[in-house]
Amino acid sequence: MASPIRRIAVNTGGGDAPGLNAVIRAVVLAAIDRDWEIFGIERGYGALLGDGDMIPLTQEAVRGITHLGGTILGTTNRGNPFEWPSTGPAGNPIVADRSDEVLAAFRARGLDALIAIGGDGSLRIANGLARKGLPVIGVPKTIDNDLGVTFVTFGFHTAVQTATDAIDKLHSTAASHERVMVVEVMGRHTGWIALHAGMSGTADVILIPEIPYDLERICGKIEARYANGRNFAILVAAEGASPRGGEASYLESGAPGREARYGGLADRLARQIGERTKRETRSLVLGHLQRGGSPTSYDRLIALRFGAAAVRCAAAGRFGVMVALDPPAIRPVPLEDAIAHIRRVPLDSDTVQTARDLGISFGD
Numbered sequence: 388m389a390s391p392i393r394r395i396a397v398n399t400g401g402g403d404a405p406g407l408n409a410v411i412r413a414v415v416l417a418a419i420d421r422d423w424e425i426f427g428i429e430r431g432y433g434a435l436l437g438d439g440d441m442i443p444l445t446q447e448a449v450r451g452i453t454h455l456g457g458t459i460l461g462t463t464n465r466g467n468p469f470e471w472p473s474t475g476p477a478g479n480p481i482v483a484d485r486s487d488e489v490l491a492a493f494r495a496r497g498l499d500a501l502i503a504i505g506g507d508g509s510l511r512i513a514n515g516l517a518r519k520g521l522p523v524i525g526v527p528k529t530i531d532n533d534l535g536v537t538f539v540t541f542g543f544h545t546a547v548q549t550a551t552d553a554i555d556k557l558h559s560t561a562a563s564h565e566r567v568m569v570v571e572v573m574g575r576h577t578g579w580i581a582l583h584a585g586m587s588g589t590a591d592v593i594l595i596p597e598i599p600y601d602l603e604r605i606c607g608k609i610e611a612r613y614a615n616g617r618n619f620a621i622l623v624a625a626e627g628a629s630p631r632g633g634e635a636s637y638l639e640s641g642a643p644g645r646e647a648r649y650g651g652l653a654d655r656l657a658r659q660i661g662e663r664t665k666r667e668t669r670s671l672v673l674g675h676l677q678r679g680g681s682p683t684s685y686d687r688l689i690a691l692r693f694g695a696a697a698v699r700c701a702a703a704g705r706f707g708v709m710v711a712l713d714p715p716a717i718r719p720v721p722l723e724d725a726i727a728h729i730r731r732v733p734l735d736s737d738t739v740q741t742a743r744d745l746g747i748s749f750g751d
Contacts, residue, residue: 394423395426395498395501398431398501398503399458399505401508401528402464402506402529402530403462404530405456405545405546405678405680406545406689407528408452408457409541410691411458412449412694413694414694414695415448417698419445421698426444427441427459427460428460429441429442429461430462431463432489432512433466435488435493436485436488438466441496454681455681456678456680457679468486469512470482470484489516489521499522500701502525502701503526504526506527507529507533514723514726517707517722522701523707524710525697525708525710526693526694527709530545533577533730534729535728537712537730538713539712542682543580544683545683547584549673550588551588553570553588553676554587557671558621561621562619564667565666566666567657567664568619568668568671569624569653569668569670570621570622570653570670570673572584572626574625575625577729578595580625581625585747586745590622590623591620591621591747591748592747594624595628596635597732597734598628598734599629599751601751602630602659604748606664608750609664613666622656628652631751636651638650707723708720709721711725
């Protein structure tokens with residue numbers, strides 16, 4: 388029989404995503420319905436390590452936040468307690484393992500469970516803490532939609548809608564000026580946003596990390612459009628897309644323990660395409676616009692369902708798990724399985740085949 392729950396906490400880690408506040412609201416209301424106390428940990432695990440506050444979460448605290456972007460708890464992608472940024476004796480930057488301090492602070496506050504909302508990095512942290520005995524339940528959050536064992540992550544649909552709206556607006560200016568427009572969207576290792584937004588926005592070329600591209604084939608597709616009297620072209624590229632036999636585009640190399648920062652692909656492609664085709668080419672990087680704004684109704688609903696399901700797991704004593712969408716149900720899966728692999732775009736999927744049938748080029 389599960390131990391009785393009295394006090395739980397919730398945190399948000401990694402990049403923000405539309406729907407975070409909806410998850411928090413569902414967690415709070417479902418916990419209060421069970422007569423539990425609930426606290427929000429500011430800045431990931433920061434409030435357990437002296438960086439931020441533990442906020443009592445009440446019905447009033449979460450009233451009217453379902454439609455709001457961002458997170459009322461704040462978030463960080465530099466808050467890994469296993470590699471906490473610190474300063475060495477000589478003033479040099481170092482990282483320290485403060486995970487034991489997190490567990491000690493958690494227990495000192497009399498908390499019975501943690502609901503950790505995050506993507507692959509945040510859930511790896513949660514899994515590491517679970518191995519050390521922290522009773523934790525994960526909620527999948529990433530606009531990249533790249534977490535395994537869940538059909539979808541909240542935030543993805545809103546990011547696709549934002550990107551699609553931008554692509555729609557670019558059509559008129561591209562046609563007016565007879566330009567090639569290169570749009571860079573998020574997607575480090577997977578092309579879900581680029582694929583869905585590119586198809587919905589009727590792009591001519593879509594570049595994704597799963598399919599290395601050939602610049603000559605891209606230029607051939609563009610020239611074919613101009614030859615057919617369509618004197619503009621729209622290219623949508625995931626930031627992690629790379630040329631055949633080459634590397635992805637990076638703005639800066641990764642610091643110790645951190646991944647290199649992707650960026651610059653749109654500018655590089657626009658320059659290369661312009662040089663080869665002699666067509667006027669412009670680039671646009673949507674960047675963090677994809678993370679902001681009000682979540683779509685779909686993301687609100689799935690976020691609310693995830694939050695309530697996480698509380699049900701806590702009530703049942705199901706820890707070391709992540710709630711996942713296995714249509715039509717939401718079920719708990721081991722955290723180990725959730726972070727075991729990245730969910731990439733299947734190249735034989737109906738969506739990819741449909742894009743090819745529509746004449747969209749993947750640069751291959």
